[in-house]
Amino acid sequence: MKKMNRRYNINNLEELHAMVASLKAEHKQKGELLLKDTRVYFHQFTLGGLIKKYASSSALLKIDDKLNISSSLMSMVLPFIMNTTLFKGSGFLTKTLVGLASNKVGKSLDAEHISAIFNSVKSWFTGSKKKKEKEPQYVDYGIPPDSETY
Structure with missing residues (x-):
């Protein structure tokens, strides 16, 4: 793994504390992202993930067309x-x-x-699980669009 050398232009203690805080936040964010990616990767190899991949209707249709x-x-x-x-x-x-x-x-x-x-x-x-989302309706308060209070 290649080590990155960063150079910062820090002139006083406040800038140093601000840089440390930003680096800690960046470290935490990268750690959470890495953990999320790892979970997604390992989910591929669980029983449910394998069933989704190989026992889906499209995968079965491809196999069934041949055999x-x-x-x-x-x-x-x-x-x-x-x-x-x-x-x-x-x-x-x-x-x-x-x-x-x-x-x-x-x-x-x-x-x-x-x-x-x-x-x-x-x-x-199972019934239908799809729920129709209601679109937000436009509410007219009686103020004309070219009014100064709009």
């Missing part, structure tokens, strides 16, 4: 879910037909459809 993971996974999982939940007491023939139909539906689903379904289900439980 088509979501449709192959849904073609295996969807028949299992349908037969174990909705058609639990059904016979062999019904379960086979449901398995074939849900297999075809699962192959047609891609990451965009799955993320849209997930977002719509999530919106049922």
